[in-house]
């Protein structure tokens with residue numbers, strides 16, 4: 001049964017399902033990105049227009065479609081609604097599809113989809129909140145770390161294990177090793193440079209990634225994130241002449257680092273290793 005459902009012929013069908021599912025999750029992430037930094041609840045109160053307070057009806061809340069049909073404006077007061085809402089839904093939908101494709105093509109255990117989807121939602125939320133507010137909220141890091149521990153226990157195969165306590169151990173080890181190493185870096189940075197080089201939010205982000213994907217994912221995330229951050233940072237210094245002490249949030253780079261790891265994984269890690277060893 002499972003094999004039939006996941007046969008290559010069913011691939012296009014699942015791809016569409018996953019894309020639409022991703023768009024729905026993206027719609028929820030929009031709510032999280034807007035409300036979490038404001039300390040508002042993300043579950044009970046329905047969405048409303050920030051300008052006229054019009055309670056948004058279900059038919060005006062269909063991911064991707066409603067924004068397009070309404071021409072990016074509130075139905076009642078015609079206030080423009082940022083294209084970012086649409087982009088967050090689209091990005092999430094595309095990322096979900098890519099990850100699904102990867103799991104399918106690489107014949108990874110189907111259970112991997114759970115931590116991957118959780119982490120993808122986490123990366124999108126972290127990127128936008130950190131970009132907007134320069135914080136990575138505890139609400140997201142703690143929730144994802146706990147979800148990582150729970151699902152690793154239920155599906156130890158996520159960490160390549162068979163018994164529940166092995167899954168839990170690997171998840172916990174990922175949390176401690178990833179978070180611990182970055183915490184040491186953060187403290188060292190503070191001691192050497194006499195300012196916060198790495199926020200505690202970044203440390204908690206890495207710990208949560210470790211709980212979901214294991215310790216290797218933490219190192220890959222920091223590695224890819226730092227390379228990307230350095231390139232962009234250098235580019236900004238070169239373009240603007242001099243860095244005017246403006247703080248560039250690290251969250252979005254870490255998030256992209258995590259996504260690169262999830263999609264390309266160990267292949268890219270090995271490539272980098274070979275490059276260093278030449």
Ligand SMILES: [Zn+2]
Pocket residue numbers: 049050051052053054074075076077078079
């Ligand atoms: Zn309105």
